[in-house]
Amino acid sequence: MVTTMSKPKQKIGVLIEAHFDETEYRGFNDFFPKNGYQVEYISHLWDYDQLTFKGNDFTEEVTVCTEVEDVEPTDYDGIILIGGYAMDRLRYEANPKPGQPNQSPAVKFLRAAVRVMDANHLKIGTICHSLWLFCAAPELLRGRKVTCAHNLIYDVQNAGGIVQFEGDGTKTLHIDGNLIAAKHPDVTYEFMGVFLEEIKKQQMQKVSA
Numbered sequence: 001m002v003t004t005m006s007k008p009k010q011k012i013g014v015l016i017e018a019h020f021d022e023t024e025y026r027g028f029n030d031f032f033p034k035n036g037y038q039v040e041y042i043s044h045l046w047d048y049d050q051l052t053f054k055g056n057d058f059t060e061e062v063t064v065c066t067e068v069e070d071v072e073p074t075d076y077d078g079i080i081l082i083g084g085y086a087m088d089r090l091r092y093e094a095n096p097k098p099g100q101p102n103q104s105p106a107v108k109f110l111r112a113a114v115r116v117m118d119a120n121h122l123k124i125g126t127i128c129h130s131l132w133l134f135c136a137a138p139e140l141l142r143g144r145k146v147t148c149a150h151n152l153i154y155d156v157q158n159a160g161g162i163v164q165f166e167g168d169g170t171k172t173l174h175i176d177g178n179l180i181a182a183k184h185p186d187v188t189y190e191f192m193g194v195f196l197e198e199i200k201k202q203q204m205q206k207v208s209a
Contacts, residue, residue, distance in 0.1 A: 083128030
């Protein structure tokens with residue numbers, strides 16, 4: 001019997017909105033293509049065909065054509081939540097209701113992505129402030145060990161995440177299963193290297209299974 005292995009997608013999905021971190025953005029656009037991975041930026045487009053978002057310092061902008069409601073986590077080898085204030089904007093709900101879990105399109109996508117991640121079919125990466133999106137759905141973060149920017153510590157803890165410390169601050173980088181978290185933009189390249197290595201490990205496991 002001949003078994004045909006599915007070809008790796010070689011694609012990283014990055015959730016993004018306005019006020020994204022520009023150091024991370026430049027790093028993603030440099031590192032992943034050099035290592036054979038396409039970067040696809042994903043957002044909620046509010047019924048537009050595309051939207052252009054500017055970064056925190058207004059030195060970079062990105063035009064996004066991929067609506068988060070039109071893709072599946074399984075379209076990608078990995079999903080990254082970019083830092084800056086983008087994830088705070090993506091968790092916005094147009095019509096919140098008392099007692100209703102967050103229904104923003106990006107949070108719904110994250111719920112689906114975490115299910116795939118927990119089934120060992122996807123890597124998710126967070127950096128700096130991007131755990132804000134997880135904080136909008138605390139059940140996704142509860143009990144997970146992560147690191148983040150110092151000014152996000154209590155948001156993460158209040159959502160049930162377990163912040164990892166090292167020395168006088170939060171840990172630079174932490175891997176908890178298929179969730180890879182990094183502290184801030186200064187470690188973008190270290191984060192990307194580890195994230196890609198974790199993807200490759202997962203792909204090898206699938207080949208050898």
